[in-house]
Amino acid sequence: MSNKKRILSAALLLIAAAFLLSYAFGREDREKKQLSIIFISKTIDDSDFWTQLIDGARMAAEEYEVKFSVCAPETEDDYVRQNELIEQAILEKPDAIVLTPSSFTETTPMAEKIVENGIRLFLLDSEIDTKVAECMISTDNIKAGRLQGEFVKEILRPDSRIAVVAHVKNSSTAMEREQGLREGLGSDTEKIADVVFCDSNYDKAYQLMLQILAEHPDVDVVVGLNEYSAVGAARAIVDKGLAGKISFVGFDSSLEEIKMLEGGIFRGMVIQNPFKMGYLGVETAVKALNGEKVPDQIDSGSVLITRENMYLDENQEMLFPFKGE
Structure with missing residues (x-):
C-alpha cells in the first residue's frame, strides 16, 4: 500500500473515531436524566402563605428545568393522609x-423511609424529631416568636392578660413560636391566661376566640401564631366590637392581615417570606443533587411589622413579594 493510501486510510479512521465519540457524547447528553422532585406540602389551599410558598417552589422548578409535582392533604394536621402521600411518592x-411535615413526631417514620429508599430528603417550613434530612429551610420560628413576645411585652399594662391562639398542636412551628413568645415575654409569661389550637382553621379560631372572651373577660392582648389563627381570632374580636380595645399581634402577611394592620385591628405582626422559602427549598435540593455542598439549615427570614414601619421599602418588599425576580 502506498504512503498516500496509508495516510488516507488513517485520516478516514480518525474521522470515523471522532464521529463515533461525538455521537456517543451527544447521545449521553440527550439521555441525561431530568431531575425529578416531588413536593409534599402540609396542605394546598387559598391562604396566602401556602399559595406563595408553592409559587416559589414552582418558580425554582421552572428555572432549573426540574420535573416537579406537588401533593398535599386537605388540612395541615392530617398527618395520616400525608404519610400515605409520602408512601406513594416513594414508589x-x-x-x-421536599417535605413540609404535618407532625413533629408522626411524620418521622415516613421521613426515615424516604432516606432508606435512597431518595434525597429536604424539609421545608417545619421540622421532625430526628435529623434525617440533608437541609432544613424555614423561618427561625423561635426567633420569630421571640419578636412577638418582645413586642407584646412593650404594650402590656400591669394588669394585662394574654390569650394565645396557635395553629396545629405538636407541629414544630407552633411549638417553636410559642417557645419564642414565652422567651420574649420573660417574667410576663405568667400573664398568659390561655393557649388554644385552631388546627389552622379560620372558623375554629373564630369560635375559640369567642370562648376565650367569655371565659377570660380580662384578656386585653391576643397573639395569633399563624395566618389562620390570627385572622380567625381577629374577625371574632371585630364582630364583638372590641377592635382597638384588645391589642392584637398577628403572624404572617395575608392581604386581610395587612388590611387589619392598616386599620388598627393589629398592633403588629411578624411576617415570614414563604415565596423565598419555597424557592430555596427546590433550589437547595437541585444544588445538592448536582453535587454542591449545601448547609444543613437555612433561615428564610422574619421581621416584625407595625403601622409605623410597614411602608418602609424593605418591609413593602416582604409584604408584597415580587414573583418575577
Missing part, C-alpha cells in the same frame, strides 16, 4: 422529596 422514585 415514584424521584431524585428528591
